[in-house]
Each structure stands twice: as structure tokens, then as C-alpha cells.
Amino acid sequence: MVKEANCGEHREDCEFVIRDENEEEIIDFVQQHAERAHGETVSQEDVRGMLKEV
Secondary structure, eight states: OOEEEEGGGTOTTOOOEEEESOHHHHHHHHHHHHHHHHOOOOOHHHHHHHOEEO
16 A cells, blocks of 8 residues: 655645655655755654555
8 A cells, every 4th residue: 555745735835745655665755854854853653644545
């Protein structure tokens, strides 16, 4: 099953979207994106909370 994380749903100024079947990869990429693009640290639990099945 494919899951999606869409940063734009949480920050209006961002178009970052990632889709993958591997939840751990999504979490890693979202955490890297948050740190690099927004200077924020996001927990694994927070990322899991933003995932949607697509």
C-alpha cells in the first residue's frame, strides 16, 4: 500500500510531496526535508500522523 506525506498540507509555502510503499523511507525523507527546508525537527510519530494512504 502506498502512503503519502504532503508538507503543503501543514505549511502553505511548501510543495514537498513524497509517496512510497516503505513507511520508514518516507519518515526518513520527511525528517530530512523538515530539517533542510524549514530548520525544524520532526519526530517519527509526527510524520506517521501526517501519512495518508493513496
